[in-house]
Structure formats: C-alpha cells, structure tokens
Amino acid sequence: MTETVRVAVPRKGRPLEAVLERFATTDEAAAVADEITSTLRFEKSVTKGHTHPDHDVYERLAEYSDLTHSAAPEYTLLRDDREGMPRRIVFDSVELEFDEVTIHLVGREEPFRALRTHEFGLGFDSADLVLEEVVKLRPDGIGSIADINARIDPMDTDVRVVSGLGDTVYHTLMADPEILPPKSDLDRDFVADYAGDLCISPRYERLVEAVLGTRCLDEVEFVYPDEGPEEEASIAETGLGVYLTMTGSTARDFGLVLGEHLFPSETVLMENVAEATEAAEAVKEIVAGPELETALRI
Missing domain, CATH: 3.40.190.10 (Periplasmic binding protein-like II)
Structure with missing residues (x-):
C-alpha cells in the first residue's frame, strides 16, 4: 500500500496551474489537472463578469465536487477581494496516485505559512513570499532562486526551497x-x-x-x-x-x-526540513527531476 503525502498548494491562479502541470506525468493525473485548470479558468471568467452561467454558484459547486468518486477534485467557496466581494469557486483538494506514493494536494490561501507552522511538510507557493517574509536583508542583493536558502535564518523557520517550477x-x-x-x-x-x-x-x-x-x-x-x-x-x-x-x-x-x-x-516547491519523510523524498523526485534547471539540492 502506497503512503499518502499531503502537500499544500495555492487555491487558484498561475501557481496552482504550474503545480498541476508538474504532476501531470500520467494520463490519469493529466486528465485531472486539465479538469481543475479549465474549471478554475471558467470560474475566474465568471468572477470578472466576462461569463454569465445559467446556474448559481452553489449549483456549480455541487456539480464540480463529486464526493462519490475518491479521485475526483473538490472545490470550495471563498469571498473574492473584488468590488462587491463576490463568492468565488476555488480548488480545495485532490488525490493523485503514483507508483511510489499517493499525493494529496490540499488548497491553502497561504501555503508558505502552512509549512512554517508545521501543518505540512511539503508545499508550493510563490518565491516572492519567501523573500517578503524570511529572507534576510543584506548590502548585496539576491538574483536567483538558488540564492534563497543561504539567506534564510534557520532560527526563524525550518522551511527551505527545493526547486522552482519554471513558470517564470x-x-x-x-x-x-x-x-x-x-x-x-x-x-x-x-x-x-x-x-x-x-x-x-x-x-x-x-x-x-x-x-x-x-x-x-x-x-x-x-x-x-x-x-x-x-x-x-x-x-x-x-x-x-x-x-x-x-x-x-x-x-x-x-x-x-x-x-x-x-x-x-516563480512558483517553488518548499520543504519543512523538520517534517522530512522518505515518502516526501519520492514527491520531491517527481517534481524536481534532474532536467529542471532551477532544481536545488539541499
């Protein structure tokens, strides 16, 4: 029986699409990724007022989330920050099966902070957030993803960057x-x-x-x-x-x-090194293969 690894991911947008693309290495995973991406792009169009569906947001949410199928993606509602604060359907979770491990992608508003609080051992978020929150300011600047870990104070957080996904x-x-x-x-x-x-x-x-x-x-x-x-x-x-x-x-x-x-x-894979497991190593290998130029070895 494969082990399940929970991974925190963004709930919408380019970073989530980059994550889904990275895991779309099997036909089944690719089909799920396409379904999630197309659903969220449609809902973004609705939120922006470009698309006007026949069914209300609750009916669409019930249609998208098929709880009778364990491998089906689930969605949830959030208040969008646009004028009027419309309800927006966003990603909630899905399980993807691989030979080595089952990966449970779980949507979070702030995946980086979920790793900092040890809620997750692995997660994806924007590299920008790491710079904004924990990278130390120094006289000399920083120019690449590979420079980030050297600027993180180990007394401040156990989170480290593993690799970038290339959605730059x-x-x-x-x-x-x-x-x-x-x-x-x-x-x-x-x-x-x-x-x-x-x-x-x-x-x-x-x-x-x-x-x-x-x-x-x-x-x-x-x-x-x-x-x-x-x-x-x-x-x-x-x-x-x-x-x-x-x-x-x-x-x-x-x-x-x-x-x-x-x-x-760029969207980056991050690890809380205090929560490292063998199964997590398998996930890192799926995401950060040797062909990825921004991959880091920590």
Whole structure:
C-alpha cells in the first residue's frame, strides 16, 4: 500500500496551474489537472463578469465536487477581494496516485505559512513570499532562486526551497530613457549610483530591498503607483521603477526601457526540513527531476 503525502498548494491562479502541470506525468493525473485548470479558468471568467452561467454558484459547486468518486477534485467557496466581494469557486483538494506514493494536494490561501507552522511538510507557493517574509536583508542583493536558502535564518523557520517550477515572470528594472546616460546599462549598478524616486508596488518593498541589496538603496526613495492606471504609467511618470514583466510590451507602450531581470517570480516547491519523510523524498523526485534547471539540492 502506497503512503499518502499531503502537500499544500495555492487555491487558484498561475501557481496552482504550474503545480498541476508538474504532476501531470500520467494520463490519469493529466486528465485531472486539465479538469481543475479549465474549471478554475471558467470560474475566474465568471468572477470578472466576462461569463454569465445559467446556474448559481452553489449549483456549480455541487456539480464540480463529486464526493462519490475518491479521485475526483473538490472545490470550495471563498469571498473574492473584488468590488462587491463576490463568492468565488476555488480548488480545495485532490488525490493523485503514483507508483511510489499517493499525493494529496490540499488548497491553502497561504501555503508558505502552512509549512512554517508545521501543518505540512511539503508545499508550493510563490518565491516572492519567501523573500517578503524570511529572507534576510543584506548590502548585496539576491538574483536567483538558488540564492534563497543561504539567506534564510534557520532560527526563524525550518522551511527551505527545493526547486522552482519554471513558470517564470521577472521583477524587472524599467526606466524613462531620458534618465539614462548615453550608452549606460539599466542594471543594479545604475541603481546603486542613482539618487531619487523608485516606483514599486507597496507589497514588494521588502522583496525589492532583498533583491537589489540595501547598498543600492542608500539614496533611493520608494514611491508607489496611483490607484487606477497601469503600474507602468506610474513608473513612466516617476522615471524609474521595478515591475513584473513577461514580454514587456505594456512597458514599451509607455515609452519605458526594459533593463535587468532582477529576480524570477516563480512558483517553488518548499520543504519543512523538520517534517522530512522518505515518502516526501519520492514527491520531491517527481517534481524536481534532474532536467529542471532551477532544481536545488539541499
């Protein structure tokens, strides 16, 4: 009989899709992953007002969650933070069968914190949260997933990053070209010599401090985007900023120059090393195979 390992995962969005894709290594698991992804994308469209289903949210929830089938995914309701706080159907749990182990994916609003409190031994969450909460600030910055564990104080938490999943967008420097000297590069060295405002999202203040390093920020003042317009518009008005980019097309639409990719915003597999088991090792091997460039060995 295979052992069951509980793994904390996000309830919705790109990070959950990245997790499901990583586990879709069998036909059965791939079918379940596709079902969950399509269901949640439909519900996201409903929440945004782009789709108007015939059945109400409770009827759809009952239809999605087939409790008579042990391998069927389950869903639950949460209040969305959009205007009016509509109810949103999100992922709750599913069991996936593999030769070595049964993996029970359990949805959590904050998987990283569930690992910190030893509720789970394994979990997935955004690398951004690790930087925002436990990575120590130092004069020199941090540039990769592989650098994270060295910045975690073992007295603060038992959680360590095992690997990234490759669903990468980047925290990227961007600037009005008029502030750049001729033939200069928009990189960390430029910020270190810069004095003035740097536009960032308020939630990423500590992340940006960790990524750039405190030495770069001696003469920098953080400012934040106005509510309403695109963040890139506020960065263009400020002159210099850091924001998430995939293609950078919106930044270019506002006349911004894209600079250094400072840090990958990526879903990561994390382990509470105090809760390590042999079965958990099997899960890590499924997720972080040798072909994954961002895999870490801890």
